[in-house]
Structure formats: structure tokens, C-alpha cells
Amino acid sequence: MRLTRYFLPVLKENPAEAQIVSHRYMLRAGMIKQQAAGIYSWLPLGYKVLKRIEQIVHEEQVRAGHIPLLMPTLQPADLWRESGRYDDYGQEMLRIKDRQGRDMLYGPTNEEMITDIFRAHVGSYKDLPLTLYHIQWKFRDEMRPRFGVMRGREFLMKDGYNFDLTKEDALHAYNRHLVSYLRTYERMGLQAIPMRADSGPIGGDDTHEFLVLAETGESEVFYDSAVTDIRLGARDIDYDDKAQCQAVMEEFTSLYARTDETHDEAAFNAIPEARRKSARGIEVGQIFFFGTKYSEAMGATVVTPDGSKVPVQMGSHGIGVSRLLGAIIEASHDDKGIIWPEGVTPFHCGIVNLKQGDADTDAACEAIYKALQLAGLDPLYDDRDDRAGAKFATMDLIGLPWRITVGPRGLKNGVVELTSRRSGVSEEMTAEDAVARIGQIYAGL
Ligand code: P5A
Numbered sequence: 001m002r003l004t005r006y007f008l009p010v011l012k013e014n015p016a017e018a019q020i021v022s023h024r025y026m027l028r029a030g031m032i033k034q035q036a037a038g039i040y041s042w043l044p045l046g047y048k049v050l051k052r053i054e055q056i057v058h059e060e061q062v063r064a065g066h067i068p069l070l071m072p073t074l075q076p077a078d079l080w081r082e083s084g085r086y087d088d089y090g091q092e093m094l095r096i097k098d099r100q101g102r103d104m105l106y107g108p109t110n111e112e113m114i115t116d117i118f119r120a121h122v123g124s125y126k127d128l129p130l131t132l133y134h135i136q137w138k139f140r141d142e143m144r145p146r147f148g149v150m151r152g153r154e155f156l157m158k159d160g161y162n163f164d165l166t167k168e169d170a171l172h173a174y175n176r177h178l179v180s181y182l183r184t185y186e187r188m189g190l191q192a193i194p195m196r197a198d199s200g201p202i203g204g205d206d207t208h209e210f211l212v213l214a215e216t217g218e219s220e221v222f223y224d225s226a227v228t229d230i231r232l233g234a235r236d237i238d239y240d241d242k243a244q245c246q247a248v249m250e251e252f253t254s255l256y257a258r259t260d261e262t263h264d265e266a267a268f269n270a271i272p273e274a275r276r277k278s279a280r281g282i283e284v285g286q287i288f289f290f291g292t293k294y295s296e297a298m299g300a301t302v303v304t305p306d307g308s309k310v311p312v313q314m315g316s317h318g319i320g321v322s323r324l325l326g327a328i329i330e331a332s333h334d335d336k337g338i339i340w341p342e343g344v345t346p347f348h349c350g351i352v353n354l355k356q357g358d359a360d361t362d363a364a365c366e367a368i369y370k371a372l373q374l375a376g377l378d379p380l381y382d383d384r385d386d387r388a389g390a391k392f393a394t395m396d397l398i399g400l401p402w403r404i405t406v407g408p409r410g411l412k413n414g415v416v417e418l419t420s421r422r423s424g425v426s427e428e429m430t431a432e433d434a435v436a437r438i439g440q441i442y443a444g445l
Contacts, residue, residue: 001347002369003382003394007044010394020216022329023148025338029398031325038145038153045398046325048346050156053324054135056187056343057158064180064239066131066160071113073137077103079112083297089201094139106139109202111294111316114161118312119300125165128302128312131173133160135321149322150282151218156322163312165302167291170313174206174289175245177317181210181285182232182252187445188324189341190331192284193227194252198261202316204290209259211281214330219283222268223257225275259283282327289315338399339421342445347380348372349438350400352392354407356385364416364431365406371435377442396421402441404434 009030017034018024026032031046042050058068074096080086086093086105094106107113114132122130135158145153162173178194185192192210199207211221213228230252238244256271258264259281268276295301295311302312320327332339340346349372353365365381372379380400382391388407395403405417405426415428418437429437 001378001380003380003384006380008394008398009043010397018148020147020150020326020330021333022150022216022326025329025333025397025399026148026325029338032149034148036153038142038151040149040152040154045346049325049340049344050322052344052346053188053321054156054158057135057184057319057321060180060184060187061133061158061160063183064131064176066133066180068134069132070134071107071110071117071136073106073139074104075107075110075113077105079116079298080105083112083115083294085112085201092140092142094141107136108138108140109157109316109318110134110136110159111161111202111314112298115294115298115300115314118163118295119298122163122302122312124303125305129162129164129169129173131160131162131176133158133317147216147218148326150326152322155320158319158321160317162315162317163300165304165310165313167313170289170291170315171206172242172245174287174315174317175242175249176239177287177315178208178252179232179237179245179248180239181287181317181319182248183237184319185210185212185284186232187343188328189343190284190324190328191228191231193221193223193257193281195221195223195257195259195281196253196262197259197286199288199290202286202288202290203293204288204315206289206315208253208287209283210285211259212284212327212331213279213281214327215280216330217280217282219281220260220278221258221281222260222263222276222278224255224271225277227252227255227257282323282330283320284324284327285317285319287315287317333399336393337397340399340401342401342442345401346398347400348377348442349379349402349404350395350398351379351381352388352395352403352405353381353383354388354391354405356383358408360411361406361408364411368404368406368416368431368435371432372438375435375439377438402438404431404438406431 011028015027032040096104164170194208197209292311301309355361403419419426
């Protein structure tokens with residue numbers, strides 16, 4: 001993309017309404033625009049990152065054997081009357097009447113609807129196990145929408161639902177989700193720690209939240225610092241292998257790590273003092289096992305091998321897709337702007353032309369731009385007729401992890417400059433080498 005043809009409405013001033021750095025940078029970098037409290041338009045740059053995040057979520061869900069589908073945002077109230085949650089959900093639910101006077105709602109989550117789909121089409125243990133998921137907009141009329149996309153009223157969630165014959169199988173689904181989530185967050189350059197939590201209005205006893213440690217996080221958390229040393233990394237996971245998934249779950253959840261709702265002072269004090277940490281965190285996901293809570297209320301049964309009928313065992317699992325943009329920026333920025341991890345960056349590399357209009361410099365930039373595209377990469381070429389300082393400031397703000405700077409002085413010596421946004425280190429090399437290096441960096445992602 002050439003910057004002169006793109007839509008990147010960068011703000012020079014710090015927006016007064018933004019209290020935390022991710023919100024500030026998302027507004028300044030022209031990624032989002034607020035339309036009402038907690039409701040945002042996703043401008044091209046923000047939309048690009050959102051799509052990158054969505055793609056990673058999809059890939060890791062499919063890898064775990066989960067099946068995508070799409071349910072609507074609007075739901076009939078009657079489904080929620082069946083589960084008993086229509087009245088329980090209270091003011092957070094946006095209630096709507098259609099022209100026939102029928103009660104509708106903008107879905108805050110989809111347990112009821114997926115249970116309805118299941119009961120309409122599945123009746124036998126032979127069709128299990130089954131996990132269906134979608135990535136869809138939700139609406140929760142939050143009391144205090146704030147911090148930009150972090151606590152929105154309209155927000156994008158990946159929500160998945162497992163259906164199993166036995167509790168043991170449903171717990172395997174729980175573990176499978178836990179492992180796939182770890183992998184998902186790591187691909188985004190994030191460490192998200194599973195912590196024992198409270199199940200709130202979703203229900204059930206077993207639940208973990210995934211927390212990214214950050215001072216601006218809304219959750220208070222308590223943990224053994226040893227938990228921050230564990231990584232999933234590139235290990236090979238067989239998602240059908242119950243023992244392996246269980247072992248990974250235990251590895252990640254045996255050390256003390258809890259949100260304030262389930263915090264246990266005595267257990268916490270049993271940790272060696274130097275490892276006892278209390279901090280704040282951003283909740284980027286949550287997994288639940290709730291057994292037959294919805295299937296019993298809504299008559300979602302399956303015939304077992306011995307011919308009897310039992311309510312299906314279920315759990316639900318959510319990732320805060322739009323919130324993740326905020327969480328990634330909170331975890332990865334400096335005083336000049338965002339620093340995107342390679343896995344989610346909106347463009348792979350920026351190209352800065354230090355002397356727009358100079359025939360040689362323009363030609364060198366064009367050649368690099370084309371070579372990067374030929375290598376399957378998506379560069380952003382700053383071809384504006386502007387000062388070098390202004391171009392660098394924009395690149396630093398929007399946070400592309402790599403920048404190639406091209407100027408007449410370097411070209412005289414046959415070199416351009418390759419700069420890492422994260423380390424700030426620049427290296428001179430030929431344009432061909434710079435393109436090859438960028439190619440190598442992204443090859444494994
Ligand atoms: C699990 C999937 C559920 O709703 N039902 C379907 C279960 N869980 S949850 O924890 O309530 O939400 C899942 C994730 O969605 C994100 N989230 C939000 N993101 C932005 N703004 C909000 N107001 C908001 N509320 C929830 C969180 O990341 C949460 O973990």
C-alpha cells in the first residue's frame with residue numbers, strides 16, 4: 001500500500017478522552033473512531049489488525065479440531081426464557097422489539113442459540129464429540145464502557161461450545177481449549193496466564209480466565225511468579241491425545257494463579273515470599289465447563305450406547321478478539337507509539353523515502369516495494385512529500401516492526417537502512433539483502 005493512496009487519519013494531539021496508552025495510540029494511529037459510548041468504527045489500519053487476530057484465532061481453533069459456523073447477532077428472547085437467563089441477565093442485555101412486537105435481543109453470548117442448533121440436529125452419541133465456534137459481534141450494555149476497545153459495549157468475541165457424552169470427554173474439550181488458547185496468544189506475541197476465576201452469569205464450577213499482566217488491567221490477580229516462566233513454544237500437540245492435553249493443562253494451572261474473586265490468602269501465603277506476586281491483568285479469554293446447565297433446561301439430549309437418553313455435557317470458551325488489540329498494545333509499546341509483534345502487524349514492513357521526487361530514490365523505493373510484494377509480503381510505502389522526521393514519527397506511531405529507509409546518500413554507497421522498531425537498531429545493507437531479511441523474518445510465521 002502507498003501511503004498517499006491509503007486512509008490513515010493520524011492525530012497529532014493526544015485525545016483527551018483516552019486514559020490508557022492503548023486507547024490513546026489506537027485513536028492517534030487512526031485505527032478506530034468512537035461512534036457512541038463503547039461503540040467503534042474500525043478504520044482501515046485497525047481493521048487490518050483485527051482481521052490478522054481473527055485469522056490466528058481461526059487457524060488455532062481449526063487446528064484443535066473445532067468447527068466454524070456463524071450465528072446471528074440478533075436473537076429471539078424466547079430461547080433465553082427457556083434457559084431462565086432472559087430475566088437474570090438484567091441491564092447488560094440490549095433488548096429490542098421487532099415490528100410484530102416480538103422480544104428480541106442483541107446477543108451478549110450464544111449458549112442458548114448453539115444449544116438450540118444442537119437439539120435440532122443431533123440426537124446420538126455417535127455424532128459426538130462436537131465443538132462449534134464462531135467469531136461474531138456481541139453487545140453488553142456495560143455500566144462503564146471505557147479504555148476504548150478494552151471494555152466496549154459492542155465487541156468482537158470468538159465463542160466456542162463443546163458437546164460431549166461424558167463429563168470426562170467434556171473436560172478433555174476444556175483442556176483442548178486451554179492448550180489451543182495458549183498457542184493462540186503466543187502467536188500474537190502475548191503471554192496470557194490461565195488463572196482460576198469465577199464463572200459469573202455463564203455458570204459452572206470449572207473456569208479459567210487468561211490474563212495478560214499489565215498495570216492498566218481491570219482485574220486484580222495473585223500468582224506465583226514461577227508461572228510466568230512457562231511457555232508452550234513450538235511443541236507438537238496432538239489435540240486428540242487426552243493425556244497430553246491434560247498434562248499441559250496441569251503444567252500451566254498447578255502453580256498458584258487466581259483472580260481476586262477466587263483468591264485464597266492461606267494458599268497464597270504458602271508460596272515462598274519472593275515468588276508471591278499481586279498485580280493487575282487484562283482478561284483476554286475465559287473457558288468454562290458447566291455440564292448440563294443449558295442442555296437440561298433446553299432439552300438437548302443424546303441417545304447413549306445403551307439406548308438411554310441423557311442431557312449432553314457442555315462447556316463454552318471465549319476469546320476477546322477486539323479487546324486483544326488493546327491488550328497487545330498495552331504489552332508492547334514505547335513513548336513513540338505501538339510496537340506490533342510480527343504475528344499481528346498490519347503491514348509487514350514500512351518503506352520510508354527520504355527524498356520524494358528524487359528520481360533515483362523514488363526508483364529504489366519502487367523496486368523495494370515491488371520486490372516485497374513479489375515475496376508475498378504486504379509493505380506500507382510512505383511516498384508522501386514530507387519531512388523525514390514526520391515520516392519517522394508516523395512509522396513509529398503505527399508500530400510496524402521493520403522499516404527500510406532509502407535516501408540519496410545511502411544509495412550512493414549502494415545501501416539502504418533496515419531498522420527494527422523494537423530494538424531501534426539500524427543496519428546498512430543492499431536493498432536486495434534488506435528484502436531477503438524481511439522475507440526470512442516472516443517465513444516462519
Ligand atoms: C464463553 C464464550 C463468555 O461469554 N460464553 C461464550 C462465555 N465468556 S466471557 O468471559 O464473558 O467473555 C469472553 C471474553 O470476551 C471478552 N469480553 C469483552 N471484550 C471487550 N469488551 C467487553 N465489554 C467484553 N466483555 C467480555 C473478554 O476477553 C472475555 O474473556
